[in-house]
Amino acid sequence: MERYILSDKEGVLVKKILFVASEAVPFIKTGGLADVVGALPKCFDKKEYDVRVIIPKYLCMKEEYKNQLQYVTHFYMDIGYRREYVGIMQMEYEGIQFYFIDNEYYFSGYQPYGEIRFDIEKFAFFSKAALSVLPVIGFRPDLIHCHDWQTGLVPVYLNDSFQQGEFYRGIKTVMTIHNLKFQGTWDIKTVRQITGLPAHFFTPDKMEAFKDANLLKGGLVYADAITTVSNTYAEEIKTEFYGEHLEGLMQARSNDLRGIVNGIDYDEYNPQTDKFIVKNYNAKNFRKEKVKNKLALQRELGLEENPKAMMIGVVSRLTDQKGFDLVNYVMDELCQDSIQLVVLGTGEERYENMFRHFAWKYQGKVSANIFYDNGLSHRIYAASDAFLMPSLFEPCGLSQLMSLRYGTLPIVRETGGLKDTVEPYNEFENTGTGFSFTNYNAHEMLGIIRYAEHIYYDKKREWNKLVDRAMARDFSWANSAKQYEEMYDWLIGK
Known part of the structure; x- marks a missing residue:
């Protein structure tokens, strides 16, 4: 299968990157994760990278954006013992193609997150659906960039049933830890029923941690590379104090772990042009x-x-x-x-x-x-x-x-x-x-x-x-994007 597509610029191969996350500005935000997923894709060189984003279509999304979404198609997907509706919506925003997974049972709450047991089921569904929609939308990424525990099952599923399909073989994955404290844990029996994953995934060297199933751990075990959002934090999480009981895994995967500092949107946060402040100013005045x-x-x-x-x-x-x-x-x-x-x-x-x-x-x-x-x-x-x-x-x-x-x-x-x-x-x-x-x-x-x-x-x-x-x-995003580009190039070229 052709790995890259040619860009408009003759002879340059475009690398296809997919961000999978539970939130992204401006659509839905509870914390810094949304800023990263909303801002970072815009900063890659479009001649070399085709970066797209998949997030859930939450009922609590801002109305102005919900009204702009275009229906693509829908299908039904088996997950665990269930058969679930998967709707696909899309929208281009500031030059980036966003896809939205629609399922009213899972995404109709007043806020994106709630009770952890239901969140685990919700994001297991989302992770499998994000992979399942790819052939339908005609986008085969070279690399899938997963964010936090909510997408930890993407690398796991990719190593399970999806390996049988030629379409998915060879897709690389990156797992980014925004905060190691949140891991998505529940008892193994329930998570096996929810996910439909075989028993051999729930062992101490894979998804099991302290007798529970741990979704983030699954992503960290199976991803091709791991990043976190600063160099110092990448070192700290190898220690007992900061490691949240996963320091052993962080040490074991230290060769695949790197820290890349987040940026901020220098257009939105600019004292010279900020509409929210009383008196604009700059470094000179x-x-x-x-x-x-x-x-x-x-x-x-x-x-x-x-x-x-x-x-x-x-x-x-x-x-x-x-x-x-x-x-x-x-x-x-x-x-x-x-x-x-x-x-x-x-x-x-x-x-x-x-x-x-x-x-x-x-x-x-x-x-x-x-x-x-x-x-x-x-x-x-x-x-x-x-x-x-x-x-x-x-x-x-x-x-x-x-x-x-x-x-x-x-x-x-x-x-x-x-x-x-x-x-x-x-x-x-x-x-x-x-x-x-x-x-x-x-x-x-x-x-x-x-x-x-x-x-x-x-x-x-x-x-x-x-x-x-x-x-x-x-500390603009352009600086961080260069470091991500280097990592993507290295992984895709492996």
Whole structure:
């Protein structure tokens, strides 16, 4: 079978890549995974790569996009003991061909994810359907790029019943871990019934982990290559602390594992053109213009209007992973300092209430916005002087990349992507783009926040040079896409 198709440019062979994922912007988003799947395919050279995307057609998708989908066809597919309807819809968006798997039984919820037992059945169906539709839509990829546990069964199915078909033979797979904490586990008997996979797949060297079936593990065992979203996280997950009980497998597959840092959309996150912020600015005029965003945000949120007060921003899910137990521990001490703290996000009730409490206790100094608002998030990035991310673990992290783009200096813990993307300030060498601390310790965090305060208040020229360097860093998707292209070329050429 012909492996490549010729492109318009004579003599260049186009490599066909398929992204399979549970979410993608602008259609459906719960986290950073959607940003990756929506943004990355646009960044490949179209003369060399034909990149397409398959996601579920959720009922909770935005109406404006659902109305634009075109029906392709439908068929019925056997999975486990069931026979299921598989509808195919399609739409081209910003030059990328998207396909949507339609099945109202599985995808009609008010949100993409729910109870884990049903999610496992839902994404087992989706994984098998994503492979089954390929001959129907006339697209045979050279490589399928799978994202997180929801697509972990794609490499497994490809090594099972699909191997009998000439069409599928030789297709390579890549498995990307966006967060190893989420693995898709349930008891073996149920997962065997759901998937229809033979017993020999459920052994400790394959999909079995601690007496349960583990969908992500299946993908990691059978994929031709594994990536995760930063170099440091790729090393960390080989250790017991970060490995989520799969560190042995990560060590065993270390030759096939690499870290590629995520990017952000530099058109959407651009202080010079951002429609959400009060005053646009750039790397040349931020010294005069950036502060106008701070004054406007102080007014909007009822904080004390003071252009000189150091404003620290937080835009985050409010969970243990993000280090808010550290913040809670030293919050009273921190609020004695000459700072303002602006928080935006939702999550665990105790952290939501913790920030509400401190906003009540320190009115005019702390603003707790316990909801999510995209426009407000942009205004916080633009208005703040520093951005706090004291994560326990962080596979990549996007907020620190956005804050660098807006000249808002990140204060981070040295873990995962935070360590890879934020260079700590060195006052003796005049280097760095932010501030960082090493140990997961509340007072070590407070110490580095106070060091940042010292630079902000007492060494303003040095602070502004840090901002210069931060805004000069390039974390656009184009950089990441080059690294993915190298990996695709290597795998397809094997």
